[in-house]
Amino acid sequence: MRMMTFKAATSTAAFAKVKAELGEDAVILSNKTITEKGVKSCEIVAAVDSSPVSLGGGKPQRQTKEDYVESALQHGTSWQREWSQIKGQIMQLMKPQMDLDLLSPKQKLAVEYLEREEVNETVLTHIFCSLREDKTRSIVHALETMITTQKFDAVQSPTKFQAFAGPGGSGKTSTLVRLALKEKKQNPRARICLVTADGGRGKGRLVLKHYAELSGLAFREIITRDDFHLLQKEAHQFDTILIDLPGLPNRTNLAEWTALYGLAGCDDLAIHLVLNPFYSPRQFERFMEKYKSEQLASVIWTKLDEACTFGALLNMAFASGLPVSTLSYGSGLKNSIAPATKEMIWRLLFMRKLPNGDIQP
Structure with missing residues (x-):
């Protein structure tokens, strides 16, 4: 058994060192906050079985880059590739059956428009089947059950902690500030x-500290697991606590991060996934896996004024089942965020009209 101690400024950084040095099979023996020369840091003690298995009983051979690539293709992503192939084959079988001439002229026009808005084939197939059953059904009626909205109200919410997760650059921090100011x-x-x-x-x-000082709001930091525990103890002092989660490293998912920092076991926490409409379909699939969590409460769409198409709103709602709570647009922090409604989403999708009434070219 090989045992090592790792120190870093945060639990995430220390955990990354464990993975890099001992690999995925490492066992965490302890995880605690220490103070050295007045500075807090995280100390993790981890261990791993030090007797590697080698084929033929000889000395383990060093793997080449080609070996790593081959191993990843054969094991790490095999199920993803297989599922993508299955989905592709299903859609190829379904597409010839999607004869748009079976729809009314108005329905056909609407489906073709959604396709140009980059609504994916899975959603289009569902829409087509719904419309084919009734040629008098409007496209909005067919979409009604595919997307839901839920107003974000931090102060009136039954959960005290509201966390904002998402990829780096998605607008988590600015969204948090906008909601706090509102x-x-x-x-x-x-x-x-x-x-x-x-x-x-x-x-x-x-940014958060600056606006907290300007607006008379409290400000806290979570550097280690203990910091969140301290925040829970003083939660009674606040009506709501808005947490800006970091962009996660490539190999870390939201479930791992929240477990590491103690957020996973908090029943008084709701997490909101912050996204932009202009990520690629593959990126959205990746985000679905990376940010999967039972604590997810809604999706917040940002940078709507920079988007070319809005089909992603429908694709994500259909794939995740999460309601859309908030729509954010523009560069200013005031009057640039609105509670999501279905009417707003239909205007975005079919009229390219932002919540403030501006038309997106």
């Missing part, structure tokens, strides 16, 4: 706490 404007007496969990390294920390 809540404060509507209810000046609201006790709001802004929290950064980026380990003190990202510029988002400075």
Whole structure:
């Protein structure tokens, strides 16, 4: 058994060192916060079986880059490739049956429009089957059951902690600030706490701290697991706590991160997935896997004014089953965010009209 101690500024960084040094089979023996010269850090003790298995009983051979690529193709992503192939084959079988001439002229025009808006084939097939059953059915009626909305109201929410997750650059920090300012404007007496969990390294920390000081809001940091436990103890002081989660490293998913920092076991926490409409279909598939969590409560769409198409809103809603709670647009922090409604989404999709009434070219 090989045992090692790892220290880093955050649990995520320490955990990454464990993976890099000991691999995926490492067992975490302890995970605690330590203070050295007045600076907090995370210390993880991990161990792994030090007796490697080699074929033929000889000395283990060093793998080449080609060996790693071959191993990844054969094992790590095999199920993903197989499922993608199955889906592709199903869609190829279904597509010839999607004879749009079986629809009314108005229905056909709507389906062709959605295809240009980059609504994916899975969703289009579902829409086609729904419309084919009734030539008088409108496209909006067919879409009604495919997307839901849910107003974001942090102060009135039954959950005290509201966390914002998503890929780097998706607009998590600006969305958090916009929602906090809006809540404060509507209810000046609201006790709001802004929290950064980026380990003190990202510029988002400075942004949150700046706006917290300007607006009279509380500000906290989550650097280690103990920091979140302390935040839970003082949660009664606030009406709502908004947490800016960091962009996750490639090999870390949301479930692992929340478990590492103690958020996974918090029943008083809702997580909102922040996305832009202009990611590629493959990226959206990746995000679905990376940010899978029972604590996910909604999807927040940002940077709508920069999008060329809006089919992603429908694709994500159909694939995830999550409601859309908020729509964000524009570069300013005030008057640039709105609670999502189905009417707003239909206007975006069919009229390219932003929530503020502007037409997206």
